[in-house]
Amino acid sequence: MKLSVHVLGREVATLESVGDFKSSLVYRADVAPEDFVSLTMRVRAEPYVWDDVLHPVFQMNLPEGYLLQVLQEQFGPHIGASPMALLSVVGRNMIGRIQVAPAGAKLDEAPKPIDVASLLQGDNAEEAFAELVRRHATSGVSGVVPKFLDGDAERIAIAPHKKATLYTHRHIIKGSSRLLPFVSMNEHLCMQVAAQVMPAAKTEISRDGQALVVHRFDVDEDGRRHWGMEDFCALLGLRPAAKYETTWERIAKAVRDHVPADGRELAFRHLATLLLLAYALRNADLHAKNAALRYTRREDVHLAPAYDLITTAAYPDYAKNPPGISFLGKKTWDAGRNLPTFITATFGVPLREQVKVVDRIAAAIAETGPRVRAAMDEHPAFNELGKRMLIAWQEGIAGLRGKRVYALGAPALGAAFGGFSDPQPVKARRSVAGRSELLGKKR
Numbered sequence: 001m002k003l004s005v006h007v008l009g010r011e012v013a014t015l016e017s018v019g020d021f022k023s024s025l026v027y028r029a030d031v032a033p034e035d036f037v038s039l040t041m042r043v044r045a046e047p048y049v050w051d052d053v054l055h056p057v058f059q060m061n062l063p064e065g066y067l068l069q070v071l072q073e074q075f076g077p078h079i080g081a082s083p084m085a086l087l088s089v090v091g092r093n094m095i096g097r098i099q100v101a102p103a104g105a106k107l108d109e110a111p112k113p114i115d116v117a118s119l120l121q122g123d124n125a126e127e128a129f130a131e132l133v134r135r136h137a138t139s140g141v142s143g144v145v146p147k148f149l150d151g152d153a154e155r156i157a158i159a160p161h162k163k164a165t166l167y168t169h170r171h172i173i174k175g176s177s178r179l180l181p182f183v184s185m186n187e188h189l190c191m192q193v194a195a196q197v198m199p200a201a202k203t204e205i206s207r208d209g210q211a212l213v214v215h216r217f218d219v220d221e222d223g224r225r226h227w228g229m230e231d232f233c234a235l236l237g238l239r240p241a242a243k244y245e246t247t248w249e250r251i252a253k254a255v256r257d258h259v260p261a262d263g264r265e266l267a268f269r270h271l272a273t274l275l276l277l278a279y280a281l282r283n284a285d286l287h288a289k290n291a292a293l294r295y296t297r298r299e300d301v302h303l304a305p306a307y308d309l310i311t312t313a314a315y316p317d318y319a320k321n322p323p324g325i326s327f328l329g330k331k332t333w334d335a336g337r338n339l340p341t342f343i344t345a346t347f348g349v350p351l352r353e354q355v356k357v358v359d360r361i362a363a364a365i366a367e368t369g370p371r372v373r374a375a376m377d378e379h380p381a382f383n384e385l386g387k388r389m390l391i392a393w394q395e396g397i398a399g400l401r402g403k404r405v406y407a408l409g410a411p412a413l414g415a416a417f418g419g420f421s422d423p424q425p426v427k428a429r430r431s432v433a434g435r436s437e438l439l440g441k442k443r
Helices: 065-079 083-093 117-121 125-139 181-193 247-257 261-281 338-347 351-376 380-401
Strands: 002-007 012-018 021-029 048-050 096-100 165-167 171-174 201-203 213-217 228-231 292-297 301-302
Touching: 002 261, 012 083, 048 165, 083 096, 171 181, 171 261, 171 351, 181 261, 181 351, 181 380, 247 292, 247 338, 261 292, 261 301, 261 338, 261 351, 261 380, 351 380
Parallel strands: none
Antiparallel strands: 002 012, 002 096, 012 021, 021 048, 165 171, 171 213, 201 213, 228 292, 292 301
């Protein structure tokens, strides 16, 4: 299979399979240097041959979870279900400035529009949301498989751990799942904390608390592609399945390799804030796919806004999971003085600046606590999860402010963090040390 690769609407390269397990990207002879496909793939005459089914920048955008199920069921019988075949289906709506499509396909053939306002007010129960994904994810691709899609096809049963995700030109829309109840509400509230301390994706939660609308930050205000975006899995040459198998040291090196010198200080400050947020929110799902660089050109590369933050500790199955990415060879919530020492040595952020960040995070958590309580009142089914989130946040920020880390004293988080009964005891069904791959935005 051979596909055309476009940057901001301009055809710049050809991507094709080489045998069963390799892929090759060849730039057109007339491509300008600024029309590179990836920060790791400068424009050159020689082909980029990758010893895998796809180059990392393309693997970054392959569907996972329920969307993968849908596409395999709908398209597999006709074009196969290889990564290259799936890319031919979803490649026109990738995150970032690149698009991939069969030769001659229309890049502007968009999926059916979704009334986001109605979605925010409607029924987003798991089954209803999964059906929405099924209907819309397979539209706008008639150039790939003409007339093979059946709107009345049997509904695909969503696996209980899968979180349905739908992409539009302006938004990423996410649902919840049976094993991760109210995960959309969880993410929305965590993002409210993040937005107060660093650039972060804007989110909206549906009236029923089950669907999350994330405003894309790779497009301009008119919904047109503007920024390139590559997560650290792609930048480090890792398969998506290896998203937990890297280190903060390697991520810091990728920043030094790709962010211009005059922008590195800010990028490292944001990276340090993201790391401290993971500790404060007790988010074990901060992995290499949940942090990225954003750019317009090589001279303008910076850390992308925060996205996909959740409190994993609120779910009994994942409450004992350690941090998703290691530093100094360890994954532990009890990092002690190693944490500020590492941030200073690796990110260059002085201790006094780290203290200010921790104070801002504490203030953001205190400000967001009443929103958690309001959600608990509005959605009784969220009550237990909300309690667990508040407890996790309290423990997380107290750990950072404790004597063994920043020695700032106990935080004053306000009335929202007290006055409720203990969460009901729940026996965890499973706990996988160091991994929580069922959580987080599927990109």
